[in-house]
Amino acid sequence: MHLALGAALEGFAGDGAGGIFFFCGEGGEERPILYADSEGGAALVAIGLAELVRLLLVVPWWRDCQAFTDEENRELEAEYLEDMPDLAARRDRAAAALGLGLPGQAEVLARLREVATRLGEDFVLIFTPEGHPYEPLFTV
Numbered sequence: 337m338h339l340a341l342g343a344a345l346e347g348f349a350g351d352g353a354g355g356i357f358f359f360c361g362e363g364g365e366e367r368p369i370l371y372a373d374s375e376g377g378a379a380l381v382a383i384g385l386a387e388l389v390r391l392l393l394v395v396p397w398w399r400d401c402q403a404f405t406d407e408e409n410r411e412l413e414a415e416y417l418e419d420m421p422d423l424a425a426r427r428d429r430a431a432a433a434l435g436l437g438l439p440g441q442a443e444v445l446a447r448l449r450e451v452a453t454r455l456g457e458d459f460v461l462i463f464t465p466e467g468h469p470y471e472p473l474f475t476v
């Protein structure tokens with residue numbers, strides 16, 4: 337895989353569904369972060385590691401967001417809480433251990449939408465052997 341704009345791409349973490357998080361460009365933890373899923377979709381999801389951690393803690397169902405509406409968010413949260421009813425306590429412990437303040441869900445989703453759909457336009461991931469771009473994970 338490579339970025340169409342030619343910037344460096346550095347994989348640094350994966351998830352249980354086969355997705356990979358990549359730092360884009362040169363630098364440290366403040367670099368843009370792109371997520372590529374195992375189904376051929378990709379999107380810029382955060383600018384910097386702290387923003388990514390806030391996203392993962394506040395809205396762990398972010399991959400399923402498509403409309404970025406309050407109603408959609410409530411439905412996804414309810415489904416997620418069925419499997420993990422102690423999510424809030426876990427999130428708060430993790431945030432405290434990392435020294436992170438956590439914004440509200442609406443703010444985090446608004447930022448994800450901005451990053452993925454506006455700022456992420458220049459971060460197109462290409463599957464190098466075939467030369468095909470990954471599909472955007474989010475559309476407006």
